Amino acid sequence: MNDERYSRLTRILVPLLVGIAFLLLWEGLVRVSGVKPFVLPAPSAIAESLVVNFGSLMGSLWVTFRVTLAAFLLAVVGGVGLAIVFSQNRLIETALFPYAVALQVTPVVSIAPLIIIWVGYDRVEVAVLILAWIVAFFPILSNTALGLRSTDHNLRDLFRLYGASRWQVLSELQLPSALPYILAGMKISGGLALIGAVVAEFVAGSGAATGLAWRIVEAGNRLDIPRMFAALFLLSTLGICIFFCLTLIEQRLLRHWHESAIRREI
Numbered sequence: 001m002n003d004e005r006y007s008r009l010t011r012i013l014v015p016l017l018v019g020i021a022f023l024l025l026w027e028g029l030v031r032v033s034g035v036k037p038f039v040l041p042a043p044s045a046i047a048e049s050l051v052v053n054f055g056s057l058m059g060s061l062w063v064t065f066r067v068t069l070a071a072f073l074l075a076v077v078g079g080v081g082l083a084i085v086f087s088q089n090r091l092i093e094t095a096l097f098p099y100a101v102a103l104q105v106t107p108v109v110s111i112a113p114l115i116i117i118w119v120g121y122d123r124v125e126v127a128v129l130i131l132a133w134i135v136a137f138f139p140i141l142s143n144t145a146l147g148l149r150s151t152d153h154n155l156r157d158l159f160r161l162y163g164a165s166r167w168q169v170l171s172e173l174q175l176p177s178a179l180p181y182i183l184a185g186m187k188i189s190g191g192l193a194l195i196g197a198v199v200a201e202f203v204a205g206s207g208a209a210t211g212l213a214w215r216i217v218e219a220g221n222r223l224d225i226p227r228m229f230a231a232l233f234l235l236s237t238l239g240i241c242i243f244f245c246l247t248l249i250e251q252r253l254l255r256h257w258h259e260s261a262i263r264r265e266i
Contacts, residue, residue, distance in 0.1 A: 041226040046233065049226035057215060057227075061234050064197055064211035067125060068242070071132035072193040076186060078133075079140025087148040087174065088166065097145075104138035108196060112203035128200040128211070135196030136189040143185030147178025183250040190242040198235065 023043045029035075030042040037045055050057065082100075086093035108131050119127040151174045159169045201213030212231045219228035 038223045038225050045226045046229040050230040060212045060215045067129050067197045068194045071136050074133050075136035075140050075189050079137055080144050083141050083144035086145050124204045131200035132193050132196035136193035139185045139188040143181045147181025148174050151177045187246045190246050194239050
């Protein structure tokens with residue numbers, strides 16, 4: 001038990017100490033070299049800007065988080081649902097999967113202006129949601145489809161031998177076996193949803209978007225670099241929180257039976 005606590009404490013403290021050392025080094029180098037704040041602000045200046053602009057930045061953070069969460073949930077529902085359809089009907093998979101790949105490999109920056117025009121500049125948040133969903137959708141679909149196809153064929157034959165229906169095979173064998181793949185896809189998709197939302201906000205621009213990406217553009221145009229770094233810090237923090245929340249969900253769901261979670265606990 002003591003070794004386990006020590007290991008957990010080490011995993012927390014070591015990255016924290018490295019981060020503190022990096023910030024202290026950054027602060028010292030900026031002060032000693034006399035770098036101008038509009039080139040590279042010191043961490044203390046960024047923290048001060050974060051406090052001064054806390055209200056506006058947190059409001060923009062909420063907008064970005066809301067869009068990211070909605071896009072992620074839609075990607076999970078749509079990706080898992082379509083992967084299940086693919087696993088049950090090979091003809092549908094053959095017909096639709098290439099278009100899903102085409103949607104994934106098309107740069108979101110290139111189609112963002114079209115989506116914004118079609119949706120309308122008065123509904124930019126809906127356009128940002130669509131673009132974030134496009135980016136986040138494919139990892140869920142591909143990982144779930146792979147997981148459903150990777151079910152042990154011996155177990156599948158055993159289910160059929162005992163007269164299990166297709167629904168029973170899917171719900172009691174395929175989906176539980178595919179759960180690690182689905183969770184891995186969710187961890188990728190969560191970060192991509194945030195990236196998609198930020199890129200879409202950048203493309204929307206012109207003040208129509210109110211998320212953190214627009215705050216970064218606005219601060220850059222005004223050469224308010226500490227505020228830009230404060231917004232970047234909040235974006236990075238949001239991405240880290242999303243990743244660790246999904247990692248926690250993965251550990252909770254897999255820790256009693258899947259090899260990856262069991263080995264991590266050991």
